[in-house]
Amino acid sequence: MTIDIQPAVRLFGLSGSLRRNSYCRSVLEALQAILPPDVRLALHEPRLPLYSEDEDGEASPHEVRRFRASIAASDGVVIVTPEYNHSLPGALKNALDWASRPLGAAALTGKPVVVISVSPAFTGGVRAQSHLHDVLLAIRARIVAGPQIVIGNIAAKISDGRFVDESSLCFALETIGALLKDVGRGAPAAAAASSHVLEEGAV
Template structure:
């Protein structure tokens, strides 16, 4: 397992029949544990999926209804990335017991216009990484609530990456088999949910 190569920032290869999953990290930190978790998920995923990391969270401006008619280019790029993906995998830290403001802000932009947004019906899975023993459990619950309110279709599976500061080895992959299995199972369940959604559209 240690020889598994971690993916580049863009690892989607359209046309090979694989599901396209867009990974969104809710952290702006360069050495984010949540970004690390997404990279590990991409490396461990099977050939039936291709996971691309979206890394432009810091470019999204504060949401304002005054700007809805003419959103910035960064917002257009976010919406396009979500549209092109078959599903989303979001990894969130937990700040003051909930979702980071910048992540919520990006979802606010993505959720408009309500009922016709790029999030409507979009399959999503949520995980969280934190140095604490709780693994961002509260933030994950709040994030699934926000996603449902936005019209997305999140799965119920939760994955709490506790003690994230020591959870990953030098190769970027989880040290413990339990976490490796958890990431693989989450992506597999998201893929199955996505196929169900795509087959009913």
Template sequence: MSTKVNLLGLSGSLRAQSAHTAVLRTVAECLPELVRLELFGLGSLPPYNEDCDGVHAPLEVLALREAVARSDGLLIGSPEYNHGMSGVLKNALDWLSRPHGQSVLSGRAVLTFTASPAFTGGVRAHQQLNETLWAIQARLVQYPQIVIGSSGSKTREGRLVDDASRRFLMAGIECLLEQVRSSQRLRS
């Protein structure tokens, strides 16, 4: 009997027509029966302020940390703004990295992707995103970079429609699921 897997999806874009949210929605629709992907919006998170953390942490931050703690793994997507990840995503990761040495992301399986209207697909943001996750000690899935270039022509009606991108992305999701299942077997 297979164990249920709960994944959490974070989109680093707040746009209504976000390619990253479209990718996350597409993945959620393509997952096997016992796997669920919950999307968590980052738009209401306040800017990180250490003075407002700990017992004073905002409810939105506590909700995000709880969602990560409930998940078995994460799928995180970021646009590339000025050769880096989005500020909203960096802010969320800063909140999630605390308290220092006790992050809910520490040791948790994470697969990342970027998408961009540019042909490069956000490759620089992808590297920055992974560096930040390494610093937090998340367990990055070993898979080639998932960068979706020319994203405007590959998404339609809030979904990723490019077959080659979908296949490559879903193969990465399989690696994420294997890493999660391996962790579940070790815990049982």
């Protein structure tokens, strides 16, 4: 008798903020805590040198090669971005510029991506999300279809450094569930995560 053991789904979680206690990382950590064991969300920050074509190619910086390889090895990507001056942060845009290369064979090309934006304002970073969509479409990433996930007034949804808004988590999990379905591991994983939120309360 053979036992069919499926490998874990690997998600690449990218915080758009470099701030030590960033709201973006808090959201990713909350999602990481409620996803089922067979869905692994690894957290990353866009700490990369400024993009230069002179440094791209075989001699690209080690951290860039590692960043690209981690995206390529993932089954999907979850990006959480703040809004800076009505747009996405420079560090995040720079990381996506690195991830957009090499042309035609970029790690993000064809990769399913879930986009979440956050802001202390009630608008929830919707303008940053719009610009981020434009960048991802240019790279030819596959933005997972669904309602926009915008989390406004986020400062009031953080307690002791943790993101604790259950409704936002459940809403985000619906789109992550669509991503899991896209990679062939659909409804059960998302349902398990949603059930965990409802049973255990906010993380």
